[in-house]
Amino acid sequence: MSNATAVPRAALPPDTPVITGWSAVSPYGIGREAFAAGVRAGAKTAVMADAAHGTLPSPEVCTVPGFDVQELLGKRGTAKMDRLTALTLVASDGLLRDADGEPAVTTDDLTGVVLGITMGSLENVTDFLRQSYTNERPFYVDAGRIPFGSLNHAAGATAIRHGLKGPNTTVAGGRAAGLLALNYARRLLGQGRATRYVAGSAEEFSAAHAWYEATAARPGEPAPLLGEGCGLFLLEPAGTAERPPLAAVLGIETRVDIDDDPFATAGACARRALERAGVGADEVWAAVPCAAPSDAGRAEYEALAALVPAEALRRVPSMELLGDTSAAAASFQIAAVLSVAAADPDSRGRAALVTAVDRDGAVAAAVLRLLGEDA
Amino acid sequence: MTTAAPERLTRIREIIAENIDVDLERLSDTALFIDELGADSLKLIDVLSALEMEYSIVIDMNELPKMVNVEATYRVAATAAGW
Amino acid sequence: MTTTASTDRAGQRRVVVTGFGVISSIGTGVEEYTEGLKAGRSGARPITRFDTEGFGQNTACEVPDFEPERWIRNLPSGHVGRAGQFAVAAARMAVEDAGLSEDDLADRPAVITVGTTDGESHDIAVLLEQELAAGDPEGMDPVLARRIYAGRLSTAIARELRMPNVEATTVTTACAAGNYSIGYGLDAIRSGEVDLALCGGADAVCRKAFALFKRFGALSPDVVRPFDKDRGGILTGEGAGILVLESLESALARGARIHAEVLGYGLSCDAAHPTAPNRDGIARGIRLALDDAGVKRQEVDFISAHGTGTKANDSTETAAILDVYGDAPPRTVAVKSMLGHSMGAASALGAIACGLAIEHGFIPPTINHRETDPDCPLDVVPNEAVTADVRIVQNNSSAFAGNNAVLILGTYGEKVRA
Numbered sequence: 010m011s012n013a014t015a016v017p018r019a020a021l022p023p024d025t026p027v028i029t030g031w032s033a034v035s036p037y038g039i040g041r042e043a044f045a046a047g048v049r050a051g052a053k054t055a056v057m058a059d060a061a062h063g064t065l066p067s068p069e070v071c072t073v074p075g076f077d078v079q080e081l082l083g084k085r086g087t088a089k090m091d092r093l094t095a096l097t098l099v100a101s102d103g104l105l106r107d108a109d110g111e112p113a114v115t116t117d118d119l120t121g122v123v124l125g126i127t128m129g130s131l132e133n134v135t136d137f138l139r140q141s142y143t144n145e146r147p148f149y150v151d152a153g154r155i156p157f158g159s160l161n162h163a164a165g166a167t168a169i170r171h172g173l174k175g176p177n178t179t180v181a182g183g184r185a186a187g188l189l190a191l192n193y194a195r196r197l198l199g200q201g202r203a204t205r206y207v208a209g210s211a212e213e214f215s216a217a218h219a220w221y222e223a224t225a226a227r228p229g230e231p232a233p234l235l236g237e238g239c240g241l242f243l244l245e246p247a248g249t250a251e252r253p254p255l256a257a258v259l260g261i262e263t264r265v266d267i268d269d270d271p272f273a274t275a276g277a278c279a280r281r282a283l284e285r286a287g288v289g290a291d292e293v294w295a296a297v298p299c300a301a302p303s304d305a306g307r308a309e310y311e312a313l314a315a316l317v318p319a320e321a322l323r324r325v326p327s328m329e330l331l332g333d334t335s336a337a338a339a340s341f342q343i344a345a346v347l348s349v350a351a352a353d354p355d356s357r358g359r360a361a362l363v364t365a366v367d368r369d370g371a372v373a374a375a376v377l378r379l380l381g382e383d384a
Numbered sequence: 385m386t387t388a389a390p391e392r393l394t395r396i397r398e399i400i401a402e403n404i405d406v407d408l409e410r411l412s413d414t415a416l417f418i419d420e421l422g423a424d425s426l427k428l429i430d431v432l433s434a435l436e437m438e439y440s441i442v443i444d445m446n447e448l449p450k451m452v453n454v455e456a457t458y459r460v461a462a463t464a465a466g467w
Numbered sequence: 468m469t470t471t472a473s474t475d476r477a478g479q480r481r482v483v484v485t486g487f488g489v490i491s492s493i494g495t496g497v498e499e500y501t502e503g504l505k506a507g508r509s510g511a512r513p514i515t516r517f518d519t520e521g522f523g524q525n526t527a528c529e530v531p532d533f534e535p536e537r538w539i540r541n542l543p544s545g546h547v548g549r550a551g552q553f554a555v556a557a558a559r560m561a562v563e564d565a566g567l568s569e570d571d572l573a574d575r576p577a578v579i580t581v582g583t584t585d586g587e588s589h590d591i592a593v594l595l596e597q598e599l600a601a602g603d604p605e606g607m608d609p610v611l612a613r614r615i616y617a618g619r620l621s622t623a624i625a626r627e628l629r630m631p632n633v634e635a636t637t638v639t640t641a642c643a644a645g646n647y648s649i650g651y652g653l654d655a656i657r658s659g660e661v662d663l664a665l666c667g668g669a670d671a672v673c674r675k676a677f678a679l680f681k682r683f684g685a686l687s688p689d690v691v692r693p694f695d696k697d698r699g700g701i702l703t704g705e706g707a708g709i710l711v712l713e714s715l716e717s718a719l720a721r722g723a724r725i726h727a728e729v730l731g732y733g734l735s736c737d738a739a740h741p742t743a744p745n746r747d748g749i750a751r752g753i754r755l756a757l758d759d760a761g762v763k764r765q766e767v768d769f770i771s772a773h774g775t776g777t778k779a780n781d782s783t784e785t786a787a788i789l790d791v792y793g794d795a796p797p798r799t800v801a802v803k804s805m806l807g808h809s810m811g812a813a814s815a816l817g818a819i820a821c822g823l824a825i826e827h828g829f830i831p832p833t834i835n836h837r838e839t840d841p842d843c844p845l846d847v848v849p850n851e852a853v854t855a856d857v858r859i860v861q862n863n864s865s866a867f868a869g870n871n872a873v874l875i876l877g878t879y880g881e882k883v884r885a
Binding site for chain 1: 519520521522579583584585586588591592594595596598599604605607608609612613615616617618619621622623625626629630631632633634635636637638639640641647651654655657658660674675678679681682683734735736737738739740741742748751866867868869870
């Protein structure tokens with residue numbers, strides 16, 4: 010198979026959504042460079058959990074190193090902030106501001122935000138309820154923490170921080186949430202409701218989340234190694250993009266696994282996504298499954314292995330290295346493809362496939378055309 | 385009474401500073417929370433709830449508009465607590 | 468223009484509502500809900516879901532007579548909590564109302580989108596009770612731990628209705644989530660990618676919401692009196708509203724009964740304050756919705772307000788309405804006076820109320836009303852529903868985090884914008 014030649018930007022239909030920027034706050038560190046370097050090195054991120062988390066079902070975690078909220082975001086307004094919001098805001102700074110903290114991206118009243126999540130800050134909600142149950146009166150709860158417990162808070166806070174007044178949406182879908190968010194942005198751009206989008210997904214590590222995951226695991230299954238972080242993308246229509254596109258979003262397909270057959274569902278979803286994007290399975294340069302530590306995750310891998318060339322599945326190191334980052338996963342998968350592609354000129358013009366399976370049954374697949382980084 | 389009033393005042397000042405997000409040094413007893421310190425009315429609910437929890441008291445929400453500065457807030461808490 | 472043209476003036480695909488599913492504190496199913504709205508019924512009653520001792524209050528608008536087994540046939544036992552049961556039951560009801568069988572749905576591409584504020588937060592509270600009782604998180608029930616994530620509200624509908632070929636997206640934009648979901652369904656169908664969408668919202672009464680609004684001093688001591696000078700806050704509520712949205716083409720092709728047309732919607736973000744409502748943001752949302760719908764202000768027959776009954780919301784929302792409509796705004800009603808604040812379900816139930824008002828020619832009342840607040844100079848249709856020729860209705864919603872979503876529904880076949 011010969012390498013496809015790079016697709017000139019002008020060849021893209023003007024309404025094709027393109028990714029023109031990205032940022033990540035991840036177990037590899039804060040920022041895009043740390044993420045890209047970590048992915049290319051295939052580095053592990055698991056560490057012993059901070060004692061502040063208390064007793065955990067599993068001692069190791071993949072948390073964001075050096076994530077000091079007040080140092081990164083300032084003291085004002087952060088004392089009671091939940092971790093999910095903080096991760097998202099730091100990622101949004103990476104996407105929308107330059108090294109001096111000045112705006113790096115044109116924004117207006119039609120700049121949208123869509124963030125994929127699982128269930129918001131589970132730490133915030135469980136702390137709130139714990140206070141209600143254990144304090145002297147059931148309404149003796151910390152009012153200052155309440156706003157952060159709203160499932161849409163992180164997206165709203167991103168809008169407040171950067172003055173983004175366009176459609177502001179939060180979607181929940183666990184590991185599929187990043188792709189659901191991207192699809193949401195694609196649709197609303199297509200309908201002219203926004204001129205550009207900040208789209209991505211986020212997950213926080215907390216003891217509460219770790220215990221829910223451990224409890225939800227089947228008897229005999231080990232507590233999963235959990236990760237956290239936030240990946241955000243700048244998505245614009247190709248025709249009006251202000252920056253060179255890194256990748257075009259050729260299509261996103263979704264299904265629901267209604268028969269507990271993730272192999273069949275993930276396979277059908279990926280095939281359909283490729284078909285609709287006009288990309289042959291043998292043309293896929295990189296395929297990145299979510300690598301969930303579950304039967305569904307293993308089935309997803311098998312489904313891709315049966316579909317795309319073996320080298321495509323080896324192109325990007327396994328997302329296992331980051332732990333199960335749940336809602337952040339799909340955005341990290343896309344960021345990982347972009348990281349690997351940026352270091353490999355052969356990637357230009359080639360297709361990438363990113364898939365996700367979630368315990369609640371959502372299955373999603375995105376097909377990207379890698380356009381390379383123009384120096 | 386287990387605590388002397390000045391100690392209570394000091395503690396109340398700390399609670400207010402934390403909840404309206406200002407430095408303790410800037411928080412004089414008479415500076416107006418909303419007009420001078422940039423707090424909004426919703427922040428005052430944070431203060432009210434923190435005072436309730438600190439002193440195991442219940443403050444009527446209708447007292448909220450009276451809580452304009454440290455002095456006045458102390459008086460609202462004192463009335464609710466019967467100090 | 469001909470009323471059956473499948474695209475509107477702007478060349479967009481037309482989208483209609485062919486099914487309603489309702490679980491509410493004033494009636495389950497379209498008929499009972501319609502009767503409840505017309506009669507101005509109140510859903511307020513003592514809370515049974517959780518122990519309210521120590522709160523000093525125990526009223527909410529719970530659904531009193533919910534029988535999940537009437538509607539849920541295919542889901543494994545324990546697959547969803549109360550909010551999920553509401554969502555799934557309302558979806559089943561909506562597709563039946565639309566005359567769609569499981570065979571009709573089957574492999575059909577569709578969008579399923581449920582809006583929610585708290586999802587299964589009641590289960591999260593129960594899990595915490597279990598942990599506290601056991602003194603150890605290992606005391607938590609795995610069945611509950613598996614179902615607490617909000618994504619399941621949408622995927623459970625796909626599973627129950629045997630629809631694998633769908634996009635199941637749960638929208639968690641809090642108290643505006645219902646309108647967001649309907650808007651997303653509209654966009655998905657307009658885009659031509661699907662012909663069918665099941666959209667709406669669901670939430671269940673839970674300790675989280677109750678304690679939160681109590682702490683904010685926003686819980687009414689008695690009833691909900693939106694726009695009244697003596698309004699004292701919200702009552703928390705629950706339920707689900709699911710709408711079947713279809714391309715007009717698809718609805719006509721199968722001879723479906725059409726409840727109403729979805730004319731457009733608008734989304735705006737205040738980007739200002741995490742919890743306070745914002746006049747400019749709401750007004751911008753309304754203008755965007757009217758523009759998207761191609762509707763002129765004077766064509767709107769009534770507004771179904773966000774109308775929570777809090778001091779802050781009702782005066783801010785009124786100001787925004789007056790900003791857009793000038794000093795002669797359409798009649799503006801608050802169904803939350805009857806339903807309480809059913810959170811993510813609220814604007815979906817509001818949208819269904821709008822659709823039923825169009826279909827049956829009435830305007831639902833704002834109950835518990837004594838004296839209109841001079842700061843809210845609106846005709847709120849106090850206490851008694853009125854008969855009216857309703858052609859175009861605006862359904863408002865706002866949420867914490869500065870999210871506003873405004874929906875416009877119209878009579879199918881009498882599009883004023885022709």
